[in-house]
Amino acid sequence: MFTLKSKIKITHFVAVLSVLNFLFFHFPFFKFVFNNLDYKSFSGITIIISLVILMLVLNAFVFYLFFSLSRYVGKFLLALFFIINSISVYFINTYGVILDESMIGNVLNTKYEESSSFISFKFFVYLIFFGIIPSIYIVKAQIVTVPWKKFLKTISLTLVFLLTIIFANASNWLWIDKNSKTLGGLAMPWSYTVNISLFYIHDFKKNEKEIILPNATIKDNQKSVVVLVIGESARSQNFSLYGYNKNTNPLLSKIPNVVHFNATSCATYTTAGVKGIVSHSDSGDLYEILPNYLFRNNVEVVWRSNNWGEPPIHIKNFQDREFLSKNCQGEGCNYDEVLLSGLKEQIQSSTKNKVLIVLHTSTSHGPSYSKKYPPQFEKFKPVCNSVELGNCSQAELINAYDNTIVYTDYILSKIIGDLKELKEYHSSMIFVSDHGESLGEKNLYMHGLPLSIAPKEQYEIPFIVWTSDGSKKLKPIKTVSQYHVFHSVLNFLNLQSPIYDEEKNIFK
Structure with missing residues (x-):
């Protein structure tokens, strides 16, 4: 059991965080998966196992990158992720929303007086237990980093493993592609991080100077x-x-x-x-x-x-x-x-x-x-x-x-x-x-x-x-x-x- 006072290797730390992220925030993701494929078939079982592995390994991989490049930035980002994840999953579980690009647009355009009407006691339960408490552990943890050679070796082996899993599921790409928008809107924390970026990119394009339509003529004085x-x-x-x-x-x-x-x-x-x-x-x-x-x-x-x-x-x-x-x-x-x-x-x-x-x-x-x-x-x-x-x-x-x-x-x-x-x-x-x-x-x-x-x-x-x-x-x-x-x-x-x-x- 890891405590706040004990030192923990970076690989163990990101593995723990990836597991916590998986357990706390991915019930809606896998609920959708189970509801939209034949989970008793061989291909269905393969997709589910592959998604579990990918979710755990990919998140640990990205967290590992954050902490290896900067321990302070890594702590800040992961604490922020857990807090936003807890809020996001509250809305997903309570209202059945999906955090795709359009929903992100709704969130960013919502005024305070409207957003405050969504807050309830359950909201604070999610925020405290799934967001704030894990964030305290993230901030207080004493992390032992690894030499650059070991870092590069770990990164390379993980990438090879991820690519192997992806290409081993080539026959299932069609199902994943068909449901990619929903899956992407339920995967934490990438649902909102990716879609916020997409929203602002597309919003910038939309707010370019509007195309003027041809002039109109009023035909009577009525x-x-x-x-x-x-x-x-x-x-x-x-x-x-x-x-x-x-x-x-x-x-x-x-x-x-x-x-x-x-x-x-x-x-x-x-x-x-x-x-x-x-x-x-x-x-x-x-x-x-x-x-x-x-x-x-x-x-x-x-x-x-x-x-x-x-x-x-x-x-x-x-x-x-x-x-x-x-x-x-x-x-x-x-x-x-x-x-x-x-x-x-x-x-x-x-x-x-x-x-x-x-x-x-x-x-x-x-x-x-x-x-x-x-x-x-x-x-x-x-x-x-x-x-x-x-x-x-x-x-x-x-x-x-x-x-x-x-x-x-x-x-x-x-x-x-x-x-x-x-x-x-x-x-x-x-x-x-x-x-x-x-x-x-x-x-x-x-x-x-x-x-x-x-x-x-x-x-x-x-x-x-x-x-x-x-x-x-x-x-x-x-x-x-x-x-x-x-x-x-x-x-x-x-x-x-x-x-x-x-x-x-x-x-x-």
Whole structure:
């Protein structure tokens, strides 16, 4: 047994740390492996044994490199790894997330007030026992290094051994490659270290100067306004408009001219979902997004946000929660109703005939669903009040989530009510969610899984449209995408553009 006072050889030390890292943090990794291959077959057994060996040897190898090059840097990095590993595994075990590049983007773009809602007693148990206590041992350990010749010999033999294991599994490369994104998102500490690097590399490329779209021309002087409401984590299957057996849309269901379409999101996380809603195509390039494009082409554009994760927005009127709260009164100002404060008056005060208002909500974002709506909207009871969603019954969890949909229904009905009073305007309200949400189905919670393996709950979204009397009617189509928003807004405001795509327009 090694104590803090006894000296320990570097090879023994990294072996102990590799084993601890394996035991503490790789249950989710091997749970996925066992669930996705035939572990009773010869090839399945071979993959499992090989992955165990690779995990132990590769981690020990990298830890050995750290400590051989610099004992102090090695201690700092490994202590940091164990602390971050403990936090990461808490989220993986509690919410079923995978730390791929997209999830890392979510983490890095999450504000403190949102991230604090994920903290629970279990979080501190993970942090203390799997993170802080091992880190104390790492910092206090007295490590005996080896001469450079022995170091080089150990490195060379380990590399040969690792390459042998890898090539011995050549017949299993196809399975590993197929599942590489998920496996890489569950392997600690490489899931977040590699994917943080990839995120910043790709983010740098994305934030290069956006590609300007061809100029648009406004074709008439008719006063027209579109209110685009970007929903957060709303899944269509919990809207009674889509056939849900609980009445979560008591108000919208009674309003004439409300139409809903079947739709899917282009991603399962906010930053990509919002970008998809305001982009003209799924090109992957950084083209000018809808608010920037319309603002540059003489349309009044206002973006109001009670959320985060928007792509770079270059307009005059970007209004966040802090700005909107100054002139907002009432209990609703603590929720998404803050986005409606003075909305009708702002539209009426515009000196331009064409207006786009974007409202970026946060209503259905977990895990604290029960805190996302005023108490009077708690229609379905009992509700889940814990951030550890697995501790609630699924009925309680779904009740809390359904109440956020009831509140969304109320907000959308209020927007429509305001637009109806603008008699001189042709008006439309478009509601589309950034992505869906898992509520315990298949033991998954919230969102953010890679789209290729995500369940339908995370990408089947509502796409609800209302139009005022006398304005444009809707096409009799059933299925749309987030990319329909861009072209439909151009059509409703009657802007002519070379990049307009009639097939992605919902209006006649």
